Amino acid sequence: MLSQKLQDAINDQIAFEIYSALTYKAMQAYFEAEDLPGFANWMDVQYQEELFHANKFFTYVCDAGGRASMLPIQGARNDYASPLEAFQVTLEHEQEVTSRIGKLMDLARQENDHAAQIMLQWFITEQVEEEASAGLIIRKLQRVEDDGRGLLMLDQELAQRVFTPPAGAA
Numbered sequence: 001m002l003s004q005k006l007q008d009a010i011n012d013q014i015a016f017e018i019y020s021a022l023t024y025k026a027m028q029a030y031f032e033a034e035d036l037p038g039f040a041n042w043m044d045v046q047y048q049e050e051l052f053h054a055n056k057f058f059t060y061v062c063d064a065g066g067r068a069s070m071l072p073i074q075g076a077r078n079d080y081a082s083p084l085e086a087f088q089v090t091l092e093h094e095q096e097v098t099s100r101i102g103k104l105m106d107l108a109r110q111e112n113d114h115a116a117q118i119m120l121q122w123f124i125t126e127q128v129e130e131e132a133s134a135g136l137i138i139r140k141l142q143r144v145e146d147d148g149r150g151l152l153m154l155d156q157e158l159a160q161r162v163f164t165p166p167a168g169a170a
């Protein structure tokens, strides 16, 4: 049975995951306006991933006998100075998510909630990938700098990303 404290913390994380989704949807709009459809596609996939994360937490709360709730969600930032800045913000955002997941795991340990710890393990692994993919794109953007052709090549690469929910994932 989910403790009230852990339930409240997971509900707060559901709201943060939806805020993450809005953040990336707003970045998609920025890239669409910049005529960079591949970057926009990458952000759309990121948006879908965040909704998947929110739903995974939501399903867990319901399955664990708790009460999921939809808390207020703040609006997203809509403008960026450059593709590099957008991805720097992406990495900082994901670092914050990683820190939040770590705190949820600490709480699950304090509460001796073994099922929640197993559920959170998936997110801990996921965050390694989230930070790595944003970091790699930052390094590529730093190499490209003001080279328009390099930016268009990177745009083509990011156009290949597709959303694939993990097999058997809730």
Ligand code: FEO
Pocket (backbone or CB within 6 Å): 017, 020, 049, 050, 053, 094, 097, 130
């Ligand atoms: Fe839901 Fe990008 O972490």
